[in-house]
Amino acid sequence: MSGERSGADLARRMTAVVPGGVDSNVRLEVADLFIESGSGARIRDVDGREYIDHVLGQGPAFLGHAHPAVLAAVRDAIGTGMTFAAQTRVELRAAELLVDTLGWAEQVRIGMTSTETVQAALRVARAHTGRRRFLRFRGQYHGWLDTTLMDWTVDPARLASEGQDPDAAGQGITVPWNDLAAAEAALAAHPGEIAAIITEPMMCNAGAIPPLPGYLAGLRSLCDAHGALLILDETITGFRLALGGGAERFGVRPDLAIYGKAVAGGYPASVLAGPAAIMGRFAAGTNHSGTFNANVLSCAAIVAALEVMRDEPVHARVEATGAALMDGIRALAGELGVPLQVRGLPPAFHVSFDTPDPVVSYADLLRADSARYRRLVRHAREAGLYLAGRGIWYVSAAHDVETTRTALDRLGTAIRMLLRDDPAAAPVTR
Ligand SMILES: Cc1ncc(COP(=O)(O)O)c(C=O)c1O
Structure with a gap:
């Protein structure tokens, strides 16, 4: 895409006129991401890259973008x-x-x-x-x-x-x-x-x-x-x-x-x-x-x-899609030998590099390697999967079997990228 309109260029211009380049501090970690449009479970950035979106605006797009x-x-x-x-x-x-x-x-x-x-x-x-x-x-x-x-x-x-x-x-x-x-x-x-x-x-x-x-x-x-x-x-x-x-x-x-x-x-x-x-x-x-x-x-x-x-039976749909996605992430983690734990409920679940011990309060979350997860999220973005750095995955009524398969493919790519850069991601020793 032309330099004039690329996300990186827009982010530079934005940073000059908006502190941190964002209008909500929650977005500081994605100050370089400019979205052109969203439809259903997918969003597209200004550089023409398409992502399966499991951030959903931090939750609101429960029915999918632009329902x-x-x-x-x-x-x-x-x-x-x-x-x-x-x-x-x-x-x-x-x-x-x-x-x-x-x-x-x-x-x-x-x-x-x-x-x-x-x-x-x-x-x-x-x-x-x-x-x-x-x-x-x-x-x-x-x-x-x-x-x-x-x-x-x-x-x-x-x-x-x-x-x-x-x-x-x-x-x-x-x-x-x-x-x-x-x-x-x-x-x-x-x-x-x-x-x-x-x-x-x-x-x-x-x-x-x-x-x-x-x-x-x-x-x-x-x-x-x-x-x-x-x-x-x-x-x-x-x-x-x-x-x-x-x-x-x-x-x-x-x-x-x-x-x-x-x-x-x-x-x-x-x-x-x-x-x-x-x-x-x-x-x-x-x-x-x-x-x-x-x-x-x-x-x-x-x-x-x-x-x-x-x-419409949107809740049943989200429940089924989310459950399949949670199972798929667990299977992928097993296959690739990374200690990703998946917890929560199908409409909103959390993924972390952690031991399988129970998590019942905030203190238990401190056990996880959140910096490593954030690196995975960066790779996921490169692979066409938009995830929140803090580990929550939101599922919408617009996600389905096809988006789940694509999301898992792309997550697999991201995990492989992480393992290549950061082989220590595999075992959890703590
Ligand atoms: C549980 C909870 N309460 C309150 C808020 C604040 O909502 P808003 O961002 O609409 O001001 C949020 C935002 O994420 C939230 O998750």
Whole structure:
């Protein structure tokens, strides 16, 4: 491709006008990648290279990129204009469809990003309980704002960013995931202080770690016993692990839940859901605002995505494809003699260079050789497979037997490249 328009050239120009060449720090490791378009399970970069995509925009493209029904709905809807500082029919349709689909929630608020929606959830939890602090888990991510951003790797009590307000960050009390005794001890150590426990139903931002049997039910009971709210951050798991998200898959009833990513088929939207007794506070004393909240594009995308997910067996499809892919990676690792471990659930799983010992919390993930996995990811990109450096693989309804075969072929190529450059990738001695 011409030098003028190559990804490398665009990245150089971008770096001059955008810090780090990216508009989200999560993308710093792919600052050199410029995408031209995406369709279904494939994306194409500006240099004409095609990739099987298992990053899916970090999750949102659950139905595949540019899903025809969602695209058509968005195109139709935005012809009317986008934001009116008043309500629209499509907004009502989205809200009613969300309440009906979720089943357990009576009311929703539709916003733009889950970073903001998490803040709304924490604020209304404080308002409802009259308490200030919240309990959260090491290795989870609830957005980049001062209250929620945490350092996983060194010390969760340490600030995770320059400029982070220590007072805001100090509201969170961080304990290990999947350890009921740790959560219980934290609640006991802060009697009457904790407004909510906030958790992903399955840890997806670090690893893909499902809850141990009884763990989420245990958190539910602890919340009930201590008068705290249970907030499920279903930004990744919602509409992905099942139509009803992690709450349905693991059989737990939250007090509040945050949805994002898959809820709008790849378009920007986030949703807070809960019972009227809590959500009703937003009608009076609890502020939640946003110029672009529930704009026409977001709502049209939510309606279209929910209709597809309700009417078509997308979850069964994703489950089957993901399971085949997980098995295929394990088989390939065995064949090529590399210690790749595959863990999690078919719609979102995690791959690492690790021993086969159990992974139940963030500390267990530190055992893996993440630098070596990131090298594999670079080779995978060269081979036409787009993977997230942190090891999560997302599967969409557009992936199928053919994309799985191609992805496994390309992963095989990447592993061979890694072994050529880095023969030590084969045995794990730790
Ligand atoms: C569990 C979870 N919560 C919150 C967020 C923040 O969402 P957003 O990037 O839409 O602000 C993310 C983003 O990845 C997430 O995974």
